[in-house]
Amino acid sequence: MSTTLLHDARILTMDAAGREIERGWLLVEGDTIRALGSGEAPPRTEAERVDCAGDLVMPGFVNAHAHLAMTLFRGLAEDIDDRLYRYILPLERRFVTAEVVRAGTALAAAESIRGGVTTLADMYYFETQVGRVLAHAGLRGVVGQTIADFAAPDHADMEAGWRRVADLVAEFEEHPLVTPSLAPHAPYSTGLATLERVVRWSADHPALPVQMHLAESDLEVRWARENHDATPVRAIAPTGVLRANLLGAHVIHVDERDVALLAENGVRAATNPRSNGKAGRGIAPVERLRAAGIPVGIGTDGPMSGNTLDLFAQLAPVSMFAKLLAGSRRPLPARDVVRMATVEGARALGLEARIGSLEPGKQADLLRVDLSAARLQPIYDTHAALVFAATPADIRATMVAGRWLMRDRVVETVDEAKAVADARQIALAFGAEMRRIDEGTAP
């Protein structure tokens, strides 16, 4: 079992007491944090000693909502209102194969490791491929196989979708890093009968999370009103799908009764401010959700919508949006935003017993962050520096389950050059198809 002793580090534990250590050490044995403390490190001659030279050591970020393989759609047809129906869905149907999902996810894995994300919640197609790529990269993932009533790239009908779910569970149920998950696409695109089946599936798989887009768009609000004379949350409540294994992504269009209903049933949430902002969808009421006791993690959404997969790009928007809603500087202080990005994100994914903070017995998922850049100086408050000024370039090293995925800013577990080259190759095909769509010559 490998043993690593990090010393001379500034440590942000993100434990319940919010303990910060000015100069301390942290001992990793195998995949687990064994001990940590302040001052001089204990002599452990058998451990690999890493002098952190004053760098910050903190828990890895939890990306609570993503569509990793959509790196391949990053920046495609930005600012065009009907991009989803005009380009994205046709491209997905024609081009998204197991191979393409592997390529897009590999690029996403490299970007995530550079961005300090150690755990990701994903929803997409060919999800066993996503699980395999993440496992190979050494990342921790909650990988959600999408099921939807519309024709999806990996299932022609709903039964085929359920078979994909069963395969995913069979492959990853006992995996140390990858947790299989079921991802009904959204209320309007799956329908209530399918959600009832989701509830039966959950009864058979009580430990596995369900992920769903929830209360995200005007389209969905209209669907709920016209078909069920209700809000999206109350439209689906009768199916029983609102339970403690549900992670709702976005959760923008909710009223007081919806919030109470979600809280009573232990539902968790993932907010995606850049994606929501860029689409002009609105601002999620994060303060109200948290005040009701709902754990709210921070997600990037897919790079088609949110462009990047690092949480730094999301942290300031999370804070700004809450302050704009309230008309005050007070809501969501930097300290709370860092909590949401780490330990609260872990709660949103149901993984709080294993990750999210640096405490003995927890998994060694951590970052070494170089705080020396001019743009971070001076540092009166580490949380404020992380939320409002740091970028992925400040991360020096990323560890998951005791394994270094990046050291000295070199990614060690993903062939980054190949991932970039593969993505560019696929993008050429996408670009050519877009031109055919514009010319009306697409098949």
Added chain:
Amino acid sequence: MSTTLLHDARILTMDAAGREIERGWLLVEGDTIRALGSGEAPPRTEAERVDCAGDLVMPGFVNAHAHLAMTLFRGLAEDIDDRLYRYILPLERRFVTAEVVRAGTALAAAESIRGGVTTLADMYYFETQVGRVLAHAGLRGVVGQTIADFAAPDHADMEAGWRRVADLVAEFEEHPLVTPSLAPHAPYSTGLATLERVVRWSADHPALPVQMHLAESDLEVRWARENHDATPVRAIAPTGVLRANLLGAHVIHVDERDVALLAENGVRAATNPRSNGKAGRGIAPVERLRAAGIPVGIGTDGPMSGNTLDLFAQLAPVSMFAKLLAGSRRPLPARDVVRMATVEGARALGLEARIGSLEPGKQADLLRVDLSAARLQPIYDTHAALVFAATPADIRATMVAGRWLMRDRVVETVDEAKAVADARQIALAFGAEMRRIDEGTAP
């Protein structure tokens, strides 16, 4: 005269036609762009040849509103509603000297060069010091000496403030990089009599810009209503200060008549989305301002408010805020945001004849941007990559007036290590004073 030939570059000219060159070259003679074109570079044996190897070459960013020396207050007392009156103003009065302004501005210059900002509009105290630091760093600046009715760190009364303005003009009137400017703090903090004197000053200095915070806060709206039964814009209109040399910063609280009045009088604007968002102040109606023909540049505000001095951190918020206001993905497409950050920012500062785009005859203020990072791939649209995914770490080199300020990510014109060390030293004094304020033992 030095001659530099950049070749094998992807070039974003930001000229009126929006010309982009897939693979091209650009010739700099002295401080000026002499020629540019596509394909193979012309043989110029006397020129230093720089192989850009596919990197992007684009105009430098224009930071249209900043308080550079406030790097020293970065992250101080974040999220505290009365931070300005409780900490910042007392700290400024007690500690802000010419020496401290030089130190804070040097740190800001290093950060700006790394962030690709080649021109800055500054408003602060001891502004001749700011001009000297920028000139030494090789940055282009519009440096605005603040005058205000409240006791300021560098003038005990208004007459002393006007003497500072005269000294600034005398020192920099003929400077190739630094343009002196007058900066009445804000309508509520200078008053109408002073603004009338600003108008007389402008008549004597027709080429020099005036900068002022305008329609920024609820406090200011209340002041205008209670004292002048008007909006802030209409309250100050009778003084004649609304003229083509005025750059208004923030411009949030304006109605249709205000926008028309600003447009008719040729006033320019600087929007500061992160600062406004973080303070919960509201969203500036950037689309309406631009639709009325008002040039809107993008500012960072001071690092006390906006935390960083690179425009990348502002670009996505500019776009998101406009989309959120409109409830649509369409407003402020990425291409327009890059325009605002470059050529439109130059117009906002009255410098459009000299900078803002890469065209023969214009000043050679440009960036070399490395677009190879995994998080930028694939690139369907350079503008989208710049607005939604790029960070300062992607900038490889920065040139102003034909002089490299940074090459291969090494800042050459500012002693960065000294700037960081000086800032940390000053921050120790600020921190000690804050503790005295909290204990009630401050003098």
